[in-house]
Structure formats: C-alpha cells, structure tokens
Amino acid sequence: MKFIRPNDMEGLFQNMEENNDRRYFLAGGTDINVQIKNGVIKNAEIIYIKHLKELNGIQIVKDDIVIGAVTNITEILNSKIIKENLPFFQRSLESFASPLLQTSATIGGNIANGSPTADVVPLLLVLDAKLEIVSKTQTRIIELNNFFTGYKTNIMKTNELIRSIIIPRKAENGFDTYFEKVGSRKSLMISKVTLAGLKNISHSKFTTVKLAVGSLNEYPRRLYKIEEYLTDKSLIEINFLKVEELLNEEITPITDLRSDKEYRYHVCVNLIRTFLNE
Ligand SMILES: Cc1cc2nc3c(=O)[nH]c(=O)nc-3n(C[C@H](O)[C@H](O)[C@H](O)COP(=O)(O)OP(=O)(O)OC[C@H]3O[C@@H](n4cnc5c(N)ncnc54)[C@H](O)[C@@H]3O)c2cc1C
Structure with a gap:
C-alpha cells in the first residue's frame, strides 16, 4: 500500500x-x-x-x-x-x-x-x-x-x-420538503429505505414534485415517472395503484441482511403517500 x-x-x-x-x-x-x-x-x-x-x-x-x-x-x-x-x-x-x-x-x-x-x-x-x-x-x-x-x-x-x-441557492424556495430515513434504530443507522421529496401546491394541485430514493436501487435515483404522473393532479385525482405500478418500474429493491425487498417496496409506497398527504 x-x-x-x-x-x-x-x-x-x-x-x-x-x-x-x-x-x-x-x-x-x-x-x-x-x-x-x-x-x-x-x-x-x-x-x-x-x-x-x-x-x-x-x-x-x-x-x-x-x-x-x-x-x-x-x-x-x-x-x-x-x-x-x-x-x-x-x-x-x-x-x-x-x-x-x-x-x-x-x-x-x-x-x-x-x-x-x-x-x-x-x-x-x-x-x-x-x-x-x-x-x-x-x-x-x-x-x-x-x-x-x-x-x-x-x-x-x-x-x-x-x-x-x-x-x-434557491433550490428549496417555495417547496414543502420531506426527508425520511427508515431503519432499525436512530443512531448509526444504515437506511433500509430513504425518501427525499419537494413539492409545491397551487389551487389544490401539485405543480412541482421532486422525489428521490435511496437503498432501493444500485444507486440512489430520482423517480421521474412518478413525478410526472403526480404533476398537475390533486390528491383525490391520484390513483395510488398507478403510483405503485410506476414505482415497480423505477426501483429494483434487493433482499439483504437489513431487510427484504417486499418490505422495502411497501415502505417506499407508504412514504410517498405520507409525503403527498402532509
Ligand atoms: C459506523 C458508520 C456509520 C455510517 N453511517 C452512515 C449514514 O448514516 N449515512 C451515510 O450516508 N453513510 C454512513 N456511513 C458511510 C460513510 O460515513 C459516508 O459514506 C461518508 O460520507 C464517506 O465520506 P469519507 O470522507 O469518510 O470518505 P472516505 O472513506 O475518505 O472515501 C470513500 C471513497 O470516496 C472516494 N473519495 C473521497 N473523496 C473523494 C473526492 N473528493 N473525489 C473523488 N473520490 C473521493 C475515495 O476514493 C473512497 O473510495 C457510515 C459509516 C460508518 C463506518
């Protein structure tokens, strides 16, 4: 060395x-x-x-x-x-x-x-x-x-x-923000699923949505298909079965020591729901 x-x-x-x-x-x-x-x-x-x-x-x-x-x-x-x-x-x-x-x-x-x-x-x-x-x-x-x-x-x-x-400098301006890291404990936690999100809403519709996930693919990535589907929709217009379908196309969760892939998938869907509802 x-x-x-x-x-x-x-x-x-x-x-x-x-x-x-x-x-x-x-x-x-x-x-x-x-x-x-x-x-x-x-x-x-x-x-x-x-x-x-x-x-x-x-x-x-x-x-x-x-x-x-x-x-x-x-x-x-x-x-x-x-x-x-x-x-x-x-x-x-x-x-x-x-x-x-x-x-x-x-x-x-x-x-x-x-x-x-x-x-x-x-x-x-x-x-x-x-x-x-x-x-x-x-x-x-x-x-x-x-x-x-x-x-x-x-x-x-x-x-x-x-x-x-x-x-x-203005990347966060005007956005509601969301970051959730799901793992087994609070300190020294390597995440099982991470979701970062920005959204803004006008007249009850999501005008911009930005979403990125960690621990669900070979590297963290934006969920562009879901972002596009959610844009210009109000909460009641969103079909969460469609969100799940798109998520399936965008992530390839793995089973490893920390968690299994089904758990990771369902947690991610729930985090997206929470992000949109908050
Ligand atoms: C106990 C423990 C807990 C941890 N918890 C977390 C956590 O909660 N969240 C998390 O994200 N990570 C966590 N990590 C992982 C680690 O701490 C992070 O990834 C950290 O940010 C790495 O930065 P570093 O400066 O220590 O990188 P280094 O170990 O110094 O380098 C890591 C790699 O990056 C390359 N590299 C470094 N700097 C550059 C550069 N400027 N340009 C090009 N290549 C570069 C090096 O060649 C090397 O391959 C944890 C690690 C440990 C040991």
Missing part, C-alpha cells in the same frame, strides 16, 4: 498524472478505512486530501451554494450559509450516522463511495445538485443525476476527483 500526502493541488495532480485504477482518495476515511481493514482494498495508492484548502469550505457563488468535496457533515450542520439558504438540507443531515462520525465523513466521500444507502445523495438529487469534477487539465460540471453508472461505479476517470458540489 502506498500513502501520499500532497502539499497542495499541484502536488495532488502531479501524483495523478498516470491513470491508475487502484488509486483512492482518503478524505474522512469512514468508508475507505473499513474497506482497507476488511481487505476489500489492497495494494492500492491512497492519496490524503482532507487538508487541501481548495477542496474545503462552503461559499455563495452567484446563484449557487458551493460546498468543497472534503467538507464534513459537522461543518455543513454548523454552517450559517447552509442554514440561511438550504435549511431542509441541513436539518436532514442531523440523522447522518452519529455526531462522532459526522466530524469525519465528508460530502464528497459520501457521493464518490457510491453506496445505495448514501444519505446525502437523495437529498442532493431533489435539490438538482451538480458536481465539479477536476483533473490536472480539465474541469467539468455534471449533474449529480448523471454521475452514477451502476453499483459503486461512476463516470469519473482515475485521474479525476470531485472538487465541489454545487447546489442552486
């Missing part, structure tokens, strides 16, 4: 010039250290990045909130900028792991690790977040929605990393 601690971004990119599919970044270490300890990652090149100031911090840039990839959950929970602009996002992260884990776990690590259960991802999906992905020679901005390609895989090349997460 090779460990590298670059002094700055230049040093970081010098170490990333060659493609290397055994290269990993160590930000908070809460995922990667477990994988190293369990032998899932071995003979790898590990680059420490948490200290790099270009990857840290929260700023307002024009109409966006820009969160450095190695900003940790505690820093987001304590941020005045997030409190004033994205209070739903901030509030929802209170249920992330435990206060101790929050001081290490980073937002970029949560996304890049690519777990189906990553809490941050469904929230960022309904907030229409984008990622700034950088290499030595290129910066590209991509929608988070287009980032994942499969279970724990994404569009990044091995000479790229996430520099920041970009969220429209």
Whole structure:
C-alpha cells in the first residue's frame, strides 16, 4: 500500500498524472478505512486530501451554494450559509450516522463511495445538485443525476476527483420538503429505505414534485415517472395503484441482511403517500 500526502493541488495532480485504477482518495476515511481493514482494498495508492484548502469550505457563488468535496457533515450542520439558504438540507443531515462520525465523513466521500444507502445523495438529487469534477487539465460540471453508472461505479476517470458540489441557492424556495430515513434504530443507522421529496401546491394541485430514493436501487435515483404522473393532479385525482405500478418500474429493491425487498417496496409506497398527504 502506498500513502501520499500532497502539499497542495499541484502536488495532488502531479501524483495523478498516470491513470491508475487502484488509486483512492482518503478524505474522512469512514468508508475507505473499513474497506482497507476488511481487505476489500489492497495494494492500492491512497492519496490524503482532507487538508487541501481548495477542496474545503462552503461559499455563495452567484446563484449557487458551493460546498468543497472534503467538507464534513459537522461543518455543513454548523454552517450559517447552509442554514440561511438550504435549511431542509441541513436539518436532514442531523440523522447522518452519529455526531462522532459526522466530524469525519465528508460530502464528497459520501457521493464518490457510491453506496445505495448514501444519505446525502437523495437529498442532493431533489435539490438538482451538480458536481465539479477536476483533473490536472480539465474541469467539468455534471449533474449529480448523471454521475452514477451502476453499483459503486461512476463516470469519473482515475485521474479525476470531485472538487465541489454545487447546489442552486434557491433550490428549496417555495417547496414543502420531506426527508425520511427508515431503519432499525436512530443512531448509526444504515437506511433500509430513504425518501427525499419537494413539492409545491397551487389551487389544490401539485405543480412541482421532486422525489428521490435511496437503498432501493444500485444507486440512489430520482423517480421521474412518478413525478410526472403526480404533476398537475390533486390528491383525490391520484390513483395510488398507478403510483405503485410506476414505482415497480423505477426501483429494483434487493433482499439483504437489513431487510427484504417486499418490505422495502411497501415502505417506499407508504412514504410517498405520507409525503403527498402532509
Ligand atoms: C459506523 C458508520 C456509520 C455510517 N453511517 C452512515 C449514514 O448514516 N449515512 C451515510 O450516508 N453513510 C454512513 N456511513 C458511510 C460513510 O460515513 C459516508 O459514506 C461518508 O460520507 C464517506 O465520506 P469519507 O470522507 O469518510 O470518505 P472516505 O472513506 O475518505 O472515501 C470513500 C471513497 O470516496 C472516494 N473519495 C473521497 N473523496 C473523494 C473526492 N473528493 N473525489 C473523488 N473520490 C473521493 C475515495 O476514493 C473512497 O473510495 C457510515 C459509516 C460508518 C463506518
């Protein structure tokens, strides 16, 4: 195992010039250290990045909130900028792991690790977040929605990393918000089903609905078919059998140690009902 601690971004990119599919970044270490300890990652090149100031911090840039990839959950929970602009996002992260884990776990690590259960991802999906992905020679901005390609895989090349997460400053404005994480306990809970939702209502009809689920597919995703079906309908016009049918097309729940797929499916349907009724 090779460990590298670059002094700055230049040093970081010098170490990333060659493609290397055994290269990993160590930000908070809460995922990667477990994988190293369990032998899932071995003979790898590990680059420490948490200290790099270009990857840290929260700023307002024009109409966006820009969160450095190695900003940790505690820093987001304590941020005045997030409190004033994205209070739903901030509030929802209170249920992330435990206060101790929050001081290490980073937002970029949560996304890049690519777990189906990553809490941050469904929230960022309904907030229409984008990622700034950088290499030595290129910066590209991509929608988070287009980032994942499969279970724990994404569009990044091995000479790229996430520099920041970009969220429209007004992403929550005018919306009723919903975030529910269902699991076996309150603290250190890995979710069985997560639903994030935004809706607004005019003249009793849902004018905009945004829904994203976690733990139900190989990666968290938006429920576009259901969103489209619900839009411009009032609650009494909604046929929940149709919602269930569409959900069946959009999710592929699995049975694992934490839960079985039928349970996950029914919980998700109930969460959507609750979200619409609240
Ligand atoms: C006890 C426990 C409880 C947990 N509870 C939760 C929970 O409630 N909710 C939840 O969502 N997660 C939970 N997790 C998982 C973990 O804490 C999060 O996924 C965390 O956000 C990962 O961030 P990190 O900085 O620790 O990532 P690291 O472990 O440092 O890195 C993880 C992966 O991301 C890559 N990476 C890191 N930063 C970047 C970057 N900027 N660009 C590109 N790639 C990068 C690394 O190469 C590595 O593959 C838990 C973990 C543990 C051990």
